[in-house]
Amino acid sequence: MSVIIVGAGLAGLTLAFALSYLTQGKKDIKLVESIKPDKFLHxxxxxxxxxxxxxxCRKIDALNLWSLLDPIATAITRIHVSELGSGGFFSLDASTYGIPFLGQVFELNQAKKIFFNHLExxxxxxxxxxxxxxxxxQYTDYILIKLNNGEKIKGDLLVAADGTSSNIARLCGLQWKKRDYQQIALVTQISTDLAHQGQAFERFIRNGSLALLPTSRGLSSLILCLEQEQMKTMYNWNDKEFLTYLQTIFGWRLGKITKVEKRxxxxxxxxxxxxxxxxxxxxxxxxxxxLHxxxxxxxxxxxxxxxTLTDILISAWKTGKKAGDFSTLKQYQKQRIIDVQTTIDFTDLLVRIFSHPCSTLFIGRTLGLMMINDITYLHNIFIKRSIQ
Ligand SMILES: Cc1cc2nc3c(=O)[nH]c(=O)nc-3n(C[C@H](O)[C@H](O)[C@H](O)COP(=O)(O)OP(=O)(O)OC[C@H]3O[C@@H](n4cnc5c(N)ncnc54)[C@H](O)[C@@H]3O)c2cc1C
Known part of the structure; x- marks a missing residue:
């Protein structure tokens, strides 16, 4: 019987390819996606x-998939973390850790399109x-799903990779806990006078944060997260107004910010x-x-x-178990719990500390950033998350 994956985002597609590659194409995999590939600009x-x-990136390479993304990827060799209005900053350099890069940046829609074409x-x-x-x-021994066209598919395991509003979670009664940060993310690309040279920037600003990632064609990708009210005033800004604001909050580390693409x-x-x-x-x-x-x-x-799911399924198959046995799924959940919870807590902590306008916290976090090179705990978290 097959493994059914719902959602052909990067997660669902990677799982399908990983299982396929590691079993030399011997497993039957069904992939259900609601948006047509030719309209795949999600x-x-x-x-x-x-x-x-x-x-x-290395682990994806071991699954024979990195070569697909490599042509569209830009390496991050340095990450600079700072806070607006304070002298506090720290940076991470790939060379310090003896690795060629800290991460790779690619456009999500482009990557999904490439992976989608690879299905052939x-x-x-x-x-x-x-x-x-x-x-x-859901039966003890198998799972049965019915599609909107009436077709039925039987499988050993159903994997929901259908994103935040997971329909499968809803159909299976799996509850969620929502957290509303009351923020909006603005994403776009910018041109700067100085070349990014593989540098990424994380900058904490009052009530929000800004990240710049190096991308192809010398552009930097901007992700700006701000409170809803602040962002609302920005909706109607023209490019010039936006560029002036951006220069003020980001500073001059990449020289003059000359152009902004569609926001x-x-x-x-x-x-x-x-x-x-x-x-x-x-x-x-x-x-x-x-996550935020x-x-x-x-x-x-x-x-x-x-x-992790791939490893567990491959091991289960090797010992003659079926893909969706409850013991296998319990093992998966147990193995994931610490990493998931730590990452959620770390992300949440960053949002709470750096979104808070309180001046005592401001001083605290400034000192924190100034000292971070010496604070092994925080430094290790940043590094672990960068090179893991
Ligand atoms: C502004 C921003 C910047 C980010 N930057 C980063 C970053 O730098 N690094 C990082 O690690 N993460 C980042 N993220 C998070 C990252 O984008 C997501 O974690 C990731 O895209 C999730 O992938 P996914 O495959 O799980 O889900 P999705 O990409 O949401 O894919 C879900 C798929 O399921 C399909 N689907 C949905 N409903 C159904 C249904 N009912 N039936 C069938 N198919 C369905 C969808 O069409 C879609 O193809 C960022 C997020 C935001 C908002």
């Missing part, structure tokens, strides 16, 4: 770039698209699930947990879900 992902940590080379993966699941029936606005969603497993069902990546983008950890964490 409206929710316009303008969004992703930074994937060094360690993950995997004959054991059957794509159902554009389709959605309208019914899930996209996204409400910041954050949610975690009470449980990520049910009978013959497992939730992964954004379907399992959606402040530390760029969402897909990194999601990819670690995928890698």
């Amino acid at each position: 409206p929710n992902h316009n303008g969004r770039t992703i930074a994937l940590a060094y360690g993950l 080379k995997n004959k054991n993966i059957t794509l159902y698209c554009p389709n959605t699941v309208i019914l899930v029936t 996209y606005f996204y409400p910041i969603e954050s949610c975690t699930r009470v449980s990520t497993i049910a009978q013959r069902t497992v939730l992964v990546s954004n379907a399992a947990q959606t 983008p402040i530390a760029g950890q969402g897909l990194n964490l999601g990819m670690r879900d995928i890698l």
Whole structure:
């Protein structure tokens, strides 16, 4: 029987390819996606770039997938972290850690398109698209799903990789806990007088944060997270007004900011699930947990879900077990719990500390940033998250 994956985002596609590669195409994989590949410029992902940590890029390479992303990726060799209005900063250099880069940046829609086209080379993966699941029936030994076109698919395991508003989680009654940061993310690309030279910047500003990631064509990708009210006033700004504001909050580390591309606005969603497993069902990546983008950890964490699930399924198959046995799913959940919780806590801590206008905290976090090179704990967290 097959493994059914719902959601052909980067997480779902990576899982499908990983299982296929490690079983030499011997496993039957069904992939259900609601948006047609030819329209695969996912409206929710316009303008969004992703930074994937060094360690993950290597693991994806071991699955024979990095060569697909490499042509569209830009290496991060240095990360500079600072706060507006304070002298506090620290930086991480790939060379200090003896690695060629700290992470790689690519455009999400582009990456998904490339992965989608790669499906053609995997004959054991059957794509159902554009389709959605309208019914899930969970049995002890198998799972049955019904698609919107009436077709039924039987499998050993159902993997929900269908993103934040996971329909599968809803159909299986898996509850979520939502956190509303009341912030909006603005994403776009900017041109600067000075070349980025592989540098990424994380800058904490009053009531929000700003990240700049180096991308191809010498541009930098901007992710600006601010309170809803502040962002609302920005909706109507023209490019000149926006550039002036951006220069003020970012400073001159890349010289003059000369041009801004189309700006996209996204409400910041954050949610975690009470449980990520049910009978013959497992939730992964954004379907399992959606993080504030402040530390760029969402897909990194999601990819670690995928890698762990892949390892566990391959081991289970080797010992003759079925893919969706509850003991296997329990093992998966147990193995993921610490990494997931630490990453959620770390992200949440950053949002709370750096979104708070209170001046005592401001002094505290400034001192924190100034001392961070000596504070092994925080420094290690940043480094671990960068190269993991
Ligand atoms: C502004 C911003 C910047 C970010 N930057 C980073 C970063 O630098 N690094 C990082 O690690 N993370 C980052 N993230 C988070 C990252 O984008 C997400 O974690 C990641 O895209 C999640 O991938 P996914 O495959 O789990 O979900 P999605 O990409 O949401 O994919 C879900 C798929 O399921 C499909 N689907 C949905 N519903 C159904 C249904 N009912 N039936 C069938 N199919 C369905 C969708 O069409 C989609 O293709 C950022 C997020 C934001 C908002």
